[in-house]
Amino acid sequence: MARAPKPWYRKDRQAYFVTIHNTRHNLGSDKKEADRRFHELMAQADATPLPAHAIPTTGLTVGEVFEKFLSWCKQHRSARTYEWSRKHIQTFCDHLKTARTMLGNELRPYHVVEWVDSKDAWGNNQKRGAIVAVTRPFNWAAKLGYISSSPVRGVEKPSPTKRDSHMTPADFETLLAQVKDTPFRDLLIFAFEAGCRPQEARMIEARHLNIDQRRIDIPAAEAKGKKRSRQIYLSDKAYSLVSRLAVLRPTGPLLLNMDGNPWTAQAVVCRFQRLLVKVSGPEVDLPKLPRFDHRSYTDAAELASAREEHRKKLVALRKKRAKLARQGDRRFAMYDLRHCFATRKLKEGHDPITVAGLLGHKDGTMLCRHYEGISTDGDHLRSAVT
Numbered sequence: 001m002a003r004a005p006k007p008w009y010r011k012d013r014q015a016y017f018v019t020i021h022n023t024r025h026n027l028g029s030d031k032k033e034a035d036r037r038f039h040e041l042m043a044q045a046d047a048t049p050l051p052a053h054a055i056p057t058t059g060l061t062v063g064e065v066f067e068k069f070l071s072w073c074k075q076h077r078s079a080r081t082y083e084w085s086r087k088h089i090q091t092f093c094d095h096l097k098t099a100r101t102m103l104g105n106e107l108r109p110y111h112v113v114e115w116v117d118s119k120d121a122w123g124n125n126q127k128r129g130a131i132v133a134v135t136r137p138f139n140w141a142a143k144l145g146y147i148s149s150s151p152v153r154g155v156e157k158p159s160p161t162k163r164d165s166h167m168t169p170a171d172f173e174t175l176l177a178q179v180k181d182t183p184f185r186d187l188l189i190f191a192f193e194a195g196c197r198p199q200e201a202r203m204i205e206a207r208h209l210n211i212d213q214r215r216i217d218i219p220a221a222e223a224k225g226k227k228r229s230r231q232i233y234l235s236d237k238a239y240s241l242v243s244r245l246a247v248l249r250p251t252g253p254l255l256l257n258m259d260g261n262p263w264t265a266q267a268v269v270c271r272f273q274r275l276l277v278k279v280s281g282p283e284v285d286l287p288k289l290p291r292f293d294h295r296s297y298t299d300a301a302e303l304a305s306a307r308e309e310h311r312k313k314l315v316a317l318r319k320k321r322a323k324l325a326r327q328g329d330r331r332f333a334m335y336d337l338r339h340c341f342a343t344r345k346l347k348e349g350h351d352p353i354t355v356a357g358l359l360g361h362k363d364g365t366m367l368c369r370h371y372e373g374i375s376t377d378g379d380h381l382r383s384a385v386t
Contacts, residue, residue: 063099069137088133109155124158167336193238195341198334206246276325
């Protein structure tokens with residue numbers, strides 16, 4: 001719904017202003033006079049027909065707004081952003097059930113709030129992201145003129161919470177001892193040694209390897225933010241690992257899974273959940289779902305039905321594993337390897353500017369704000385004052 005006009009004070013003009021029907025009015029510098037003038041203007045506005053551009057557009061349904069946004073997103077944003085938006089929007093539409101028939105101006109903030117409140121397994125960060133994914137299409141549609149204003153603008157979002165997990169080198173060795181397959185070990189070792197972002201570890205190719213400088217060079221067009229190129233400097237172990245893989249895989253991503261396919265974010269999450277169940281979760285053996293064998297089906301209908309049944313079993317198993325992983329004392333994820341790298345380098349005596357450069361930050365602000373594991377290490381802080 002559109003926001004009601006409300007006066008505000010501009011310090012540079014030393015006067016109160018209000019915008020009514022897209023027209024800005026100077027109410028003067030005196031507060032009482034400004035209030036009186038504001039109420040006069042509002043009374044005039046109530047008696048005056050709305051201009052054509054301010055009349056709410058009722059033509060587009062909720063589903064049509066989403067479809068227009070996703071078509072634009074697919075063309076102008078990365079595949080990852082498009083897929084993230086599509087999944088949240090689809091989940092919201094499944095909950096709403098009337099997205100194809102409900103007019104866009106009939107959507108209300110409580111529809112969004114009730115949706116996220118129904119997701120008991122979601123944390124504040126996931127709920128916050130979901131609200132952004134659903135309200136953004138309407139803000140975008142209003143900006144482009146498809147609708148007059150967003151009916152869900154200003155939906156309150158939960159405050160973001162920071163995940164309390166600090167991985168130490170000892171924790172890393174404990175996790176690594178549980179990994180038996182070489183592909184996943186290579187992924188973890190490279191991320192631990194290089195301090196790169198998880199998506200960078202999954203995307204590097206032989207063409208990115210700069211042998212002379214012993215580093216990975218990712219051009220700006222492929223780097224995060226697509227504004228600055230990214231250099232990942234390699235330790236001896238990391239350089240040896242990527243050099244070996246570059247010979248085996250001259251094209252395409254270097255770090256592949258056991259099937260020879262690139263690692264996906266969800267696959268890495270699943271592997272970490274399995275590790276957490278092993279090292280800190282309850283004593284339980286999770287059944288391994290056998291691979292789906294499509295060759296044993298000749299009838300197309302039977303094949304489709306069997307695929308769907310296998311998918312349901314897989315989803316149920318993943319939910320059970322995720323629940324068990326959350327019950328443990330420790331909560332590690334792929335990104336904690338990067339935090340561990342930053343803390344390790346600071347403890348080794350490297351200055352924050354150097355460590356920020358190794359992480360790919362343009363300055364040390366992000367390092368001081370989000371990589372503060374060293375500030376909670378009592379032993380390290382005590383040693384600094386002795």
